Amino acid sequence: MDTEYQLETLAVRAGQERSQFGEHAEALYLTSSFVFENAAQAAARFSGAEAGNVYARFSNPTVSMFQQRLAALEGAEDCVATASGMSAIMALCLAHLKAGDHIVASNGLFGATLQLFGNILSRCGISCTTVPQTDPSAWEAAIRPETRLFFLETPSNPLTQVADIRALAEIAHRRDILVAVDNCFCTPILQRPLELGADLVVHSATKYLDGQGRVLGGAVCGPKKYTEEVFKYLRTAGPTLSAFNAWVLLKGLETLKLRIEAQSANALALATWLEAHPRVSRVFYPGLASHPQHDLAMRQQRLGGAIVSFEVQGSRAEAWRVVDSCRLLSITANLGDTKTTITHPATTTHGRISPEARADAGISEGLLRIAVGLEAVEDIKADLERGLSAA
């Protein structure tokens, strides 16, 4: 499809391939394998001489439609879908790295990504140095002759620190280092890392792309020269996206722009209210002028996104009281849903790291993270006010 169309149009139209039946909605092809017209065609499909489906570990028409739609939204030449966000990151790393290689990554990455780099890839001889998200000179200083990958996620979770994608890409490309951005929080509606110089984008489609808390999924987007390697890994190692999940995600993409814009507007209203609240000592939200990287964030992303973190005056008891007073907000560490969620990072998502490491990462006992959904912001405020005014 013509990628000159606006994002709204691409989100509902890109990638659809109609079958002979002329279905209006995208078809769900629940089939694990495909048949051939004759022996010669089977041979040609297996050898790759003829394009087409062979087996659902390699490709499936519903999955292909999702891949094309997400590629169009990211402005990418190609996209490879995976079973989850973590398998997308794993596939990216194992497709492009080998024993002896080195990764520089931000220290505020999603917890499982840090575990993957620190505990699993390390056993395969791939090492990782973590550096502060916001300091390009620290990334440059961490480079070794064997560094092959910069991996970042911006804004970070839960403190919404913003990394300068353009500056990091410039540093990396002077040394032939690949730059991969986990674009889960912004989605291509708010931020298109490839346009800012990144080589690859990864997604946990589980979050905003589905957006309604139904399925797991992931993706790697970028130029074909890089995604081809990811595809080769996937067809052999097997963490493929299921056709059913791809079909759900196709429908998720159709409303992505409406949802992320409405959720960002809610988040800005909530962050502004929290910043003026007498029981709140600090608010972390890139859309606020008080955010340390506000200017960079507003150059790099269209809106602030839907994650708001804040420190309650006091400590764990006061923060837990806010959580426990909620009647509407869901107490869960998940995010990217139409339903607003609240979590206490120090005892959930960041509960297993040492108190010193937690303090280093800026995760205080009074910190709460809200992933803002689509409810009326007045109702979200009222739910938080109950616990805040009691604290």
Ligand SMILES: *Cc1c(COP(=O)(O)O)cnc(C)c1O
């Ligand atoms: C959830 C998440 C992941 C992992 O995705 P799964 O689909 O749960 O495997 C990776 N990165 C970020 C930023 C996430 O929030």
